[in-house]
Amino acid sequence: MNIDITDVTRRFGRTRAVAGVTMSAGPGVLGLLGPNGAGKTSLLRMLATVIPPTSGRIRLLERDPGVAAQRRAIRRRLGYVPQHLGYYPSFTVVEFVEYFALLKEVPAAQVPRAVATAVERVGLGDKARARMRTLSGGMLRRAGIAQAIVNDPELLLLDEPTAGLDPEQRVAFRGLLRDLGQTATVVVSTHLVEDVGAACAQVALMDGGRIVFHGTPQELTARGEGRTAAGDAPLERGYSTVLAEARS
Amino acid sequence: MTRLVHLHLASRRVPAALAALAGCAIVLWAALHRHWDAYGALQLPLLFETACASVVAIATASPFGDPERVTGHRLPWLRMATAVTLTIAAAAVLAATGIGTDLAGGTTTAVRNLAGLTGLGLLCAALLGGALAWIAPVAYALLGVYALYTQWHGPALTSPCIWPGRPGDDLGGALCSGIVLCAGLVAIAIRGARDTPPPAG
Structure with a gap:
C-alpha cells in the first residue's frame, strides 16, 4: 500500500x-x-x-x-498541490516547473524533457514561455499540477x-x-x-x-x-x- | 546545480536585495560626508546596519509555500547559501562606506553589528515570516541606539548582549553577535522563513 x-x-x-x-x-x-x-x-x-x-x-x-x-x-x-498555490510572478511556466524538478532531484540530464512533458500533460505547452503573473487562475492551477507531476510521483x-x-x-x-x-x-x-x-x-x-x-x-x-x-x-x-x- | 542556485536566488529576489544593500551603502556614504554631532555620528551607522540586516532577512521569504518545503535535501543548503551570500554582500558594502569617511567604530564595529542584527532578523523570519523579519532588527536597533546614548548619560549599558554599545575590539560583544548570527543561519536553513497563511475561504 x-x-x-x-x-x-x-x-x-x-x-x-x-x-x-x-x-x-x-x-x-x-x-x-x-x-x-x-x-x-x-x-x-x-x-x-x-x-x-x-x-x-x-x-x-x-x-x-x-x-x-x-x-x-x-x-x-511525492507530488503535492496545495489549495493556495504560491509562485514567483517573474518565473516563466518552464522555470517554475524546472525549479521544482531540480529541487526534487530529477537527474539534471532528464530535467528539460521532464519539464516539457509535465507542461504538455497539463495543456500549457503554448504558455510554456509565459510569465506566471500573466496566467489566468485556471492556468496557474495547471502550472501547479505540472510542478507536482514533473518527478513522475x-x-x-x-x-x-x-x-x-x-x-x-x-x-x-x-x-x-x-x-x-x-x-x-x-x-x-x-x-x-x-x-x-x-x-x-x-x-x-x-x-x-x-x-x-x-x-x-x-x-x-x-x-x-x-x-x-x-x-x-x-x-x-x-x-x-x-x-x-x-x-x- | 548552477541552474538551481540561479532559480532559487531569483525566487528570493536576491538581485533586488543586492540593489537595496547598495542603496543603503550609498546613502550612508553620502550622509557620512555631512557634519554630525557626537550622537548622530555614532548612531547613524547603526541605522543603516539595521536596514541592511532587514534586507537580508526579508529576502528569506519563499513565494512557494508547502510544495517547496516538501522537496529534497537541497533546500536547506540553498537557504543557508542565500543568507550567507547576502550577509557577506552587506558587510562588503558597509565596509566600503568607510573608505574616505569617518565611520564611527570603524569597519569591525559595523560588521559585528550587522552580523548580530542579521541573526536576529533570520530568527524573526523563521518565527514570524519574511515579511515581518525586520521587526527584531529594528527593535534591537532601538535598544542599541539607547545603549550608545547611555555612553554620555550613564549608567551606561555595558552588557555584551547589547553589542552596539561595546567597542569594536570587544570580544564579548563579538561573541554574542556571532552566536546570534549562527543561530539565525541554522534556523533559516532548517525551517526556512515561516510562510504567510493563505487567505481564508
Whole structure:
C-alpha cells in the first residue's frame, strides 16, 4: 500500500482537525470529499509530510515519514498541490516547473524533457514561455499540477485542484487524473462530487475530522437510493445521506 | 546545480536585495560626508546596519509555500547559501562606506553589528515570516541606539548582549553577535522563513 495510516489525529491548539483516521490506498485515484472544515486539507498536509500527526501512525510508500532519511526518500517520489498555490510572478511556466524538478532531484540530464512533458500533460505547452503573473487562475492551477507531476510521483496529493478550471479544463483534468492513477496513488480533495464520480475509483468522505465513508462512488451512490436527501445527482444524494447519518 | 542556485536566488529576489544593500551603502556614504554631532555620528551607522540586516532577512521569504518545503535535501543548503551570500554582500558594502569617511567604530564595529542584527532578523523570519523579519532588527536597533546614548548619560549599558554599545575590539560583544548570527543561519536553513497563511475561504 502506498498510503497506510492508522488512528491518525492532528490538533491545532484546542481544535482537533483530524480525529482518528485509519485508511489505506494503493495505486489509483482516491477522492477525498467533505464539507468545509472536515479535515481534508489537514489530512493531505500530513500525507504530504508538511506537518506531522499529533498521534497515530503514517506509512507512505512503505516508509516512515517520521524518520528523516525515509522522509527524504518519500519526498523524492511525492507530488503535492496545495489549495493556495504560491509562485514567483517573474518565473516563466518552464522555470517554475524546472525549479521544482531540480529541487526534487530529477537527474539534471532528464530535467528539460521532464519539464516539457509535465507542461504538455497539463495543456500549457503554448504558455510554456509565459510569465506566471500573466496566467489566468485556471492556468496557474495547471502550472501547479505540472510542478507536482514533473518527478513522475508515485504519490500525488491534490487539494482542490479543479478550483478555477472551466468545464472543458475540468473534463481534460479528469482524464489526466485517470491517466496518473494507472501507476500512482492519487488523492484528490474536492468539493465537487461530479469530479469524484467521473475520475475516482475510490472515495472517502470526511466529516468532523473522521472518515465516515470509504468505498467506491457506486457504493456511495447506493447509500442515497430511495432517500430524500438533498442533491441533484445520485452521487450527491449519497453524499448527503452519509453526512446526515454521520451527524445523527 | 548552477541552474538551481540561479532559480532559487531569483525566487528570493536576491538581485533586488543586492540593489537595496547598495542603496543603503550609498546613502550612508553620502550622509557620512555631512557634519554630525557626537550622537548622530555614532548612531547613524547603526541605522543603516539595521536596514541592511532587514534586507537580508526579508529576502528569506519563499513565494512557494508547502510544495517547496516538501522537496529534497537541497533546500536547506540553498537557504543557508542565500543568507550567507547576502550577509557577506552587506558587510562588503558597509565596509566600503568607510573608505574616505569617518565611520564611527570603524569597519569591525559595523560588521559585528550587522552580523548580530542579521541573526536576529533570520530568527524573526523563521518565527514570524519574511515579511515581518525586520521587526527584531529594528527593535534591537532601538535598544542599541539607547545603549550608545547611555555612553554620555550613564549608567551606561555595558552588557555584551547589547553589542552596539561595546567597542569594536570587544570580544564579548563579538561573541554574542556571532552566536546570534549562527543561530539565525541554522534556523533559516532548517525551517526556512515561516510562510504567510493563505487567505481564508
